[in-house]
Amino acid sequence: MTRKTRNKVLTHTILITLVLIIAFPVIYALITSTLSFKQTYAYPPQLIPGTQLWQNIVAAWNRASLGRLFLNSSLISIVVAIVKIVLSLMAAFAYTHFRFRGRSLLFPMTMVTQMLPLPVRILPTYQLMADFHWINSYYALMFPFFASTTGILLFRQFFMTVPRDLSDAARVDGTSPMRYFFQILIPISKTNIAALFVIEFIFMWSQYLWPLIITTTKNMRVIQIGIKMLLASEQQVPEWNVIMAGAIIAMLPPLVVLVLLRKSFAQGIAMQSEK
Amino acid sequence: MQEERFPGHPFLPYLLILPSVAVIVIFLVVPFIQSARGSFFMTSAFGTRTIYVGLRNYIALFHSSYYLHSVLTTLIFAGFVIIIGLAISLAIGLLLNQKIRWQGFYQVALIWTYALSPAVAGTIWALMFAPATGIVPFVVARLFGGYVLNWMTDGQVALLVVSAAATWKMLGYNIIFFLAGLQNIPKELLEAARVDGAGPWRVFWKITFPMLSPTTTFLLFVNMLYAFFQVFGLIDIMTQGGPGNATNILVYKLYRDAFIYMNSGSADAQSVIIFIVIAAAAVVQLRVATRKAVYAR
């Protein structure tokens, strides 16, 4: 073997090992989700898949009303991601294509979002929701998340690289700024939009603290809380097989989004870190 | 700076930023100001009585061994997540950033943990480490002569397990960004260094690592936010801050003070302190990012 091939074999060996190590927890979870309750308490732990996967999924689905929670999570994740994208596109357009009084003041202010994650304003935000009579509603689940620093930065960065000729040509043609925005700027931002969608969808799908405190009834819960509800089963000993079935249901949508949009996502990220 | 590309539209830019600014003011700035205001008061659970206490909530926090312990726990936890997590991710990123077969497969197979939520990650790790039945305590007992690994009763083990779980979940995200950063380093630069006779180790420290600094700084900040806040679900599912406060990181303590112990004044003060730390980090991060942007122009 030449040194080069040896290196290659070594690299592949390391990478495959890493892939397996990183995947192991989820593989173990998958196996557990196929076992019966008794098998999950076997000693030594069982690593051979069982045959109970479907029963466990049904049990998890029914016990925590995962169907409804799944819909809730999908709804809020999609709506929040879209709203964030729209708002960020608009703001970034304003910041890069116009000069207006207060711009130098407002731009840093939109950056503040990053410094004010929900926990640092949680009590007043909770009371605000109570005052709006929004507790246990979709509004409360979504509105506090509509601001996005990441989005504004991402699109601003991208819009700054758009050649001036493009907007000049549009202006000379008498195209209105909004038409330019919709017909030229947004279409060429597709990759960035997809990247941001992935980021914001996963971010929203993973939300836990806010849904935990702001929702009161089962039909308004989100899927992350569903997992907590499965864990706190009344038998008081965790039914790992059912819990893992629930966890697998909960991890699927963001995984699908990531895998489907991975090309645009990777490009968007690459563009972003180019700066 | 940006020039005006569409002169003669005095109101349009305001209309465009209005929704963003409105959301930020109503749901972020005003509540935060209320938090800051609330931190100077002590309020009964039902809000029927409120007493102005000046800085007493802050003073009490800095005198509380529980709070200081929580600060320390957060630092250890965040330090682990950031240092170990970024080091592993960078190493994997370097491995992936070569001309090899099946690169597409490896990329997907190494970044997908990004899609997991902290709560799901916590659930899976809780399964693996379940004291009586999990695979890891079983293996540990086999390897170390019956040693009983119980993170439900051993605080140090709990903190380690929680940190490892949180790091694992974040690997995917870090790898994506490191890989993107690495691919943006001009190949000529690396070639030139190699021609000059620099070994791989030297090339890494002299060229790759400095060129990656914007990515690294960005990831430092994102991982810090992650370790400070987003891991809430993971902690809540795995340990609920226990055993004996061993994993009671700041955000968890804040949640308990606000929503379980009903100490709104103290919770508000904790919010403000966390804000100051995050704001300082954000300023540093933005500085580095803008410096890079200046070079790029």
Place this chain on the structure above:
Amino acid sequence: MKKVLVAGLALVLLVTMTTGLALADKVQITWWHAMSGPRLDVVNSIVAGFNASHPTIELKALYTGTYPETLTKFIAAYRSHNAPNIVQVYEVGTQTMLDSHAVTPVYQIPGMLGETWDWAQYVIPITHYYSTAGNLWSMPFNSSTAILYYNKDLFAKAGLDPNKPPTTWKEVEAYGQKLLASGVTKHVLSFGWPGWIFEQMFAYHNQLFANNNNGRTGLATQVLFNGAFGQMVLSTWTRLAKEGIFLYGGPEYSANQAFEAGQIAMLIQSTSSLAGIEQGSQFKVGTGFLPRFEGYPRGNSVIGGGSLWITKGQSKAQLEAVWEFLKYLAQTDVAVQWHKGTGYFPTVNSAVQELLTEGWFSKDQNYLTAFLQILSGRRDTPAATGVRLGPFVQIRELERTAIEQAVSGTMSPKAALDAAAQKANELLQQYKQVNG
């Protein structure tokens, strides 16, 4: 994109509104509670029974999350004037509710409606827990206490009499040594709810846990748990841990797992775990009274669980409906149904009678243990009734931390208790300053 958003929001609005439709004419009352799982089914069937027998009332019961979540939501709702009529609050929230100015005490309701009511029909140790100056402030609903569970099979294997659980801590230690020596287990005993069990020991031996008569004649301003009795209790547990008998099992129900798996032979846990433990165990489960420390006076075991609080400022019609529901809960058949479905104590004496005559306990003696324990204890002292603290949730966690530190050997029992007491006293002072 905007259209998508508008459509999305419209959809959301539609979903939220359609769930709000209800029938007119009837008096509508709502009840927020924290009962989930199988208990939720029992609650729902009781509510259905109530609505069916009361055609002019529409009671809506809503599961609003765990106890702390339910209380948080109640407070927020009360502050924005849309609180439910009835809310279930855990026992550690009792003082907070008493100081809330947000509730109508239960004992005043019959008078407000021009009725009289026989309060003696309730089981006394339970009503005492929720009474102030002899008056009942909230209606006991789900009440449990702590008992000793043991593994009869392991007892037999170790040569112990499977029908004789230990009655004192000395016996616990002796049994423990025997179990360890026989090699049937590596550890012997664990607890659920460590802080609560610690409190149980005080009441069970008629020792005060806090000043001002356990916070029952005025707000407690100082805890007494780091005194001689508390140190004795924790030192005993620490010694048992060093001998390998006691295995610290974590908070709440996490120790059940080890007991059900047969890794330990004894468990001190809430009676509300009885059904779960009997179902989840492959061995014969025995129960006994809490172990005693010899030479200390007799007290009683403390009630845990939750009670129902009535929101202040309701219309007379609503209050009447609420009162109808509270009376309904006191009906013998309903109280029996509640006990059989959940394992919680029935709150009225007639239900206990009914269960006895119908032979319910002879089917499973374990259900009787807890009754005998609370009915045989004393009911006339504040120490035996149980402590009442403002920042109770937090103080109970301080106790738990102190226990963890002592039994793991990181701190001496005295040092751990002193540290916890100092912090607890600060919290009590603060509470008094804001609420006093």
